[in-house]
Amino acid sequence: MFTSCFIDVSVLLLHIKFICTATQSDRGYMQRWEVVQRTLNGSQFYTYSICNVEEREQDNWLRTTFIQRHPLASRVFVELKFIVRDCNSFDGASLICKETFNLYTSESDADVGTTFRKSQFKKVATIAPDEITGKNEMHINTETRVVDGLSRKGFYLAFQDIGACIALLSVRVFYKTCPGTVQNLATFPETVAGAENQPLTEVSGVCVDNAASEELPRIYCTEEGKWAVQVGQCQCKPGYEEVKDTCQECRPGSFKAEASSDACEPCPANTDTLEHGAVLCACKDGFFRAPTDPSTGPCSGPPSAPRDLSAVPQPSVGRLILSWTPPEDTGGRNDITYSVECQRCDGVVCHPCGERVRYEPASMKLTEARVSVSELEAHLNYTFIVEAHSGVSHFSHHKNPLIFSTLSLDPPQITTMRLVGRTSTSLALSWDVSPRPRPQLNIRYKLTYHKKDDNLDKTTYTVLTLDKNSAQIKDLAPGTAYLFRVQALGSDDNSEGSRMEEHFETLTEGTEQNPCTSFTSFMQIVGWVVGGPLKGNLKRNSHTRQGPEDTYFSTPEQLKPLKTYVDPHTYEDPNVAVLKFATEIHPSHITKQKVIGAGEFGEVYRGILKAPGRKEVAVAIKTLKPGYTEKQRQDFLSEASIMGQFSHQNIIRLEGVVTKFKHAMIVTEYMENGALDRYLRDHDGEISSFQLVGMLRGIAAGMKYLSDMSYVHRDLAARNILVNNNMECKVSDFGLSRVLEDDPEGTYTTSGGKIPIRWTAPEAIAYRKFTSASDVWSFGIVMWEVMAFGERPYWDMSNHEVMKAINEAFRLPAPMDCPSAVYQLMLQCWLQDRAKRPRFGDIVSLLDKLLRSPESLKTIADFDPRVSIRLPSTSGSDGSPFRSVSEWLESIKMSQYSENFTCAGIVTMEQVLQMKTEDIKNIGVRLPGHLKRIAYSILGLKDQTSTLSVFAV
Numbered sequence: 001m002f003t004s005c006f007i008d009v010s011v012l013l014l015h016i017k018f019i020c021t022a023t024q025s026d027r028g029y030m031q032r033w034e035v036v037q038r039t040l041n042g043s044q045f046y047t048y049s050i051c052n053v054e055e056r057e058q059d060n061w062l063r064t065t066f067i068q069r070h071p072l073a074s075r076v077f078v079e080l081k082f083i084v085r086d087c088n089s090f091d092g093a094s095l096i097c098k099e100t101f102n103l104y105t106s107e108s109d110a111d112v113g114t115t116f117r118k119s120q121f122k123k124v125a126t127i128a129p130d131e132i133t134g135k136n137e138m139h140i141n142t143e144t145r146v147v148d149g150l151s152r153k154g155f156y157l158a159f160q161d162i163g164a165c166i167a168l169l170s171v172r173v174f175y176k177t178c179p180g181t182v183q184n185l186a187t188f189p190e191t192v193a194g195a196e197n198q199p200l201t202e203v204s205g206v207c208v209d210n211a212a213s214e215e216l217p218r219i220y221c222t223e224e225g226k227w228a229v230q231v232g233q234c235q236c237k238p239g240y241e242e243v244k245d246t247c248q249e250c251r252p253g254s255f256k257a258e259a260s261s262d263a264c265e266p267c268p269a270n271t272d273t274l275e276h277g278a279v280l281c282a283c284k285d286g287f288f289r290a291p292t293d294p295s296t297g298p299c300s301g302p303p304s305a306p307r308d309l310s311a312v313p314q315p316s317v318g319r320l321i322l323s324w325t326p327p328e329d330t331g332g333r334n335d336i337t338y339s340v341e342c343q344r345c346d347g348v349v350c351h352p353c354g355e356r357v358r359y360e361p362a363s364m365k366l367t368e369a370r371v372s373v374s375e376l377e378a379h380l381n382y383t384f385i386v387e388a389h390s391g392v393s394h395f396s397h398h399k400n401p402l403i404f405s406t407l408s409l410d411p412p413q414i415t416t417m418r419l420v421g422r423t424s425t426s427l428a429l430s431w432d433v434s435p436r437p438r439p440q441l442n443i444r445y446k447l448t449y450h451k452k453d454d455n456l457d458k459t460t461y462t463v464l465t466l467d468k469n470s471a472q473i474k475d476l477a478p479g480t481a482y483l484f485r486v487q488a489l490g491s492d493d494n495s496e497g498s499r500m501e502e503h504f505e506t507l508t509e510g511t512e513q514n515p516c517t518s519f520t521s522f523m524q525i526v527g528w529v530v531g532g533p534l535k536g537n538l539k540r541n542s543h544t545r546q547g548p549e550d551t552y553f554s555t556p557e558q559l560k561p562l563k564t565y566v567d568p569h570t571y572e573d574p575n576v577a578v579l580k581f582a583t584e585i586h587p588s589h590i591t592k593q594k595v596i597g598a599g600e601f602g603e604v605y606r607g608i609l610k611a612p613g614r615k616e617v618a619v620a621i622k623t624l625k626p627g628y629t630e631k632q633r634q635d636f637l638s639e640a641s642i643m644g645q646f647s648h649q650n651i652i653r654l655e656g657v658v659t660k661f662k663h664a665m666i667v668t669e670y671m672e673n674g675a676l677d678r679y680l681r682d683h684d685g686e687i688s689s690f691q692l693v694g695m696l697r698g699i700a701a702g703m704k705y706l707s708d709m710s711y712v713h714r715d716l717a718a719r720n721i722l723v724n725n726n727m728e729c730k731v732s733d734f735g736l737s738r739v740l741e742d743d744p745e746g747t748y749t750t751s752g753g754k755i756p757i758r759w760t761a762p763e764a765i766a767y768r769k770f771t772s773a774s775d776v777w778s779f780g781i782v783m784w785e786v787m788a789f790g791e792r793p794y795w796d797m798s799n800h801e802v803m804k805a806i807n808e809a810f811r812l813p814a815p816m817d818c819p820s821a822v823y824q825l826m827l828q829c830w831l832q833d834r835a836k837r838p839r840f841g842d843i844v845s846l847l848d849k850l851l852r853s854p855e856s857l858k859t860i861a862d863f864d865p866r867v868s869i870r871l872p873s874t875s876g877s878d879g880s881p882f883r884s885v886s887e888w889l890e891s892i893k894m895s896q897y898s899e900n901f902t903c904a905g906i907v908t909m910e911q912v913l914q915m916k917t918e919d920i921k922n923i924g925v926r927l928p929g930h931l932k933r934i935a936y937s938i939l940g941l942k943d944q945t946s947t948l949s950v951f952a953v
């Protein structure tokens with residue numbers, strides 16, 4: 001009752017080839033499916049056809065061969081191309097003619113060959129044509145049906161004809177896949193699409209090389225074989241960027257810091273990388289990233305220095321406003337802050353100003369280009385260093401401080417005002433200020449006065465502006481009280497310190513028998529001498545250190561400042577004097593550390609002074625040894641009374657005194673390098689002429705100050721100059737009796753008293769004419785000591801020989817290597833006629849001039865080794881020739897080289913005489929001073945003339 005025909009499906013998904021062999025069960029009345037050759041549009045092809053339209057109960061089967069199933073393909077599509085004849089196209093169309101056929105399937109795990117059991121087949125669908133084919137035209141229909149739920153190894157398809165006229169052109173069996181793909185940097189494998197009840201197949205993928213994903217990348221394959229809805233994004237790793245579904249290394253000059261879908265970025269400003277695949281770009285040389293800067297950001301340079309630093313004093317509120325312009329180059333940053341550092345510079349050494357100085361808003365991390373500085377001490381030099389900082393400035397050691405020196409502008413306060421002299425028509429006043437201003441500062445004072453009893457409303461004020469702390473007011477009414485008010489002015493003259501008021505009365509007429517008397521006493525008090533007709537009447541107290549040269553004295557103008565050195569002996573009670581000029585210190589504030597010297601009154605200690613509210617300072621403490629007499633105590637303290645009146649960079653500063661306790665003490669600033677003569681001897685040949693002249697300039701400046709104060713030192717010598725660790729020289733030794741008692745150089749003279757002959761001017765030796773001009777002579781000797789590195793003036797000549805030589809117009813010869821200009825100045829200081837000697841003011845100017853043009857120091861004065869080196873130079877101490885090299889070296893104070901000579905095999909004086917400068921150098925004498933000293937000595941030894949001679953002027 002049915003026919004069947006098998007189709008061999010060779011390749012799934014391809015058109016099925018019909019290799020049909022038909023089997024039949026009943027050939028008699030049933031027609032089977034046949035292979036028919038047809039021609040369509042000129043091309044020939046085969047069809048499986050059947051056309052039993054006029055017979056009833058048709059049931060003709062055509063079955064395929066076994067179709068192996070892809071294990072994942074549970075759902076296959078069956079596409080049929082076929083032709084169905086229109087039943088009406090048959091003449092006398094039968095009512096039993098059909099126009100459809102059926103599609104069946106049967107699953108199997110094995111090929112069953114030709115065995116066919118209808119019951120094993122399941123119907124998939126009835127296939128009806130969209131267009132039926134008539135007599136004259138042919139319509140090929142294409143229908144696709146799904147066979148679902150397949151699970152066994154293979155299956156068969158079968159077509160059941162139930163009485164239609166059909167031609168089966170092709171059968172295509174296929175399943176759908178989503179093709180292998182790379183999507184969003186994830187690779188997904190080819191995936192069979194669809195299954196029963198599973199329209200979407202979830203597929204996991206893998207990120208491409210150098211890409212990563214936090215989540216496993218997934219995608220869905222639709223039943224239609226289309227990819228849909230990807231989950232989990234793969235991204236190129238740091239240093240890689242996406243290029244056409246791959247991750248490629250960033251090119252040099254670009255970077256990518258993170259896994260992202262972004263492209264590599266060009267290196268930011270001031271950075272670069274030469275590598276492929278850079279994760280970061282490194283800073284170029286000189287550029288940095290702050291710790292807070294993103295590593296992906298640009299690099300920046302340290303800022304340049306702030307500019308245009310300026311200081312505006314606000315004396316009324318005691319502060320200074322510093323402001324500046326931001327740095328020209330901020331290094332490309334906007335986190336610029338500033339710091340302000342305050343330093344106090346003395347000479348070449350600077351120290352921090354300490355914690356007292358206040359900054360508003362702060363001294364660090366300033367964001368505004370300004371700061372207010374207060375609590376500065378009055379009248380000191382301050383240096384401010386303003387630095388710009390940024391996040392990267394600490395990477396650079398290149399600091400750009402701007403240094404600005406200014407002066408605190410708080411005017412000093414007036415502490416005392418006193419009357420120092422009066423007549424019936426004039427009053428002489430002086431006053432003290434605290435803190436004591438530095439002499440180089442021109443402090444100005446406003447002095448206002450009026451008659452005390454004047455009705456205030458009608459009072460006529462007289463206002464004077466003065467530049468010294470004293471005044472003489474003339475043309476006053478006799479026997480009248482005047483009210484004086486004095487104030488120090490700030491350096492801008494607008495600010496004013498606290499004022500002090502005192503009233504003083506002029507003498508009544510007739511109480512002055514001799515107008516000179518009162519002035520004489522006045523002058524004795526203040527050491528201020530009025531010239532003109534009064535000159536001859538001056539009483540000179542031989543005990544008092546008098547004013548300087550007569551020619552220094554001139555009639556003071558009305559407001560010419562008084563010279564304020566006051567001889568403590570003019571006080572009836574010297575204890576009052578010392579308290580007037582010196583601050584009393586409580587002994588508990590003083591710590592003695594070490595003995596550093598011995599004076600005639602007692603030991604000198606190094607120690608620490610810690611006064612309440614002040615910083616610790618290193619000090620020298622002079623003590624008065626036990627068992628002193630009251631006279632000795634007064635003499636001891638008189639040094640403080642004198643020193644306390646001075647305030648100058650080159651005068652040793654008095655810190656204070658202890659007088660109210662058993663052990664009296666004088667406390668002065670500490671001078672680290674001690675006495676100048678010793679210091680120079682210890683540094684023989686090591687200090688340049690320029691530096692030596694600088695030291696002399698300091699001493700001269702101190703002496704000028706003293707002479708301006710009408711103070712005559714009388715014992716100026718290198719041993720009385722102290723040196724601090726800045727090589728600054730300060731004049732010391734001010735005791736009244738010290739020249740007489742203390743100085744080992746002091747020698748009794750026929751004119752009475754003890755005098756350091758070698759340092760003293762002939763007129764002072766002869767008739768005690770001590771003046772600033774005689775101090776100038778001594779200064780000349782100090783110059784010689786300095787230039788000769790502490791050599792003893794006139795070597796071992798006796799005092800008598802020295803005085804004789806001087807009287808015969810001989811003078812010390814130039815020391816070795818002494819600049820000619822310096823030696824000329826010494827000779828000027830040693831002029832017999834004291835009026836012709838230069839003043840200290842002239843000396844300071846000349847030394848300044850030499851220091852300003854160091855070239856001027858290059859011309860060296862003639863040097864005669866026979867007289868400049870310790871004489872006699874050609875023989876031992878007993879006048880006989882040197883017996884050994886060491887004896888000779890000792891005589892020229894070069895014993896330290898004894899070993900050098902011995903080691904070099906130079907053991908006899910004959911060998912020494914053969915030596916040239918080069919040889920001396922070769923045995924290890926390196927210091928130029930020493931080299932010359934030895935060379936000159938040898939020169940002198942060769943020259944047999946060895947008379948002691950000093951240069952005549």
Ligand code: AMP
Nearest residue numbers: 597598599604620668669670671674675
């Ligand atoms: P005088 O009694 O002033 O001659 O001092 C004796 C010695 O003590 C000096 O030669 C110095 O060595 C030492 N001396 C005195 N005053 C000071 C000071 N202010 N600083 C350092 N050393 C000093």
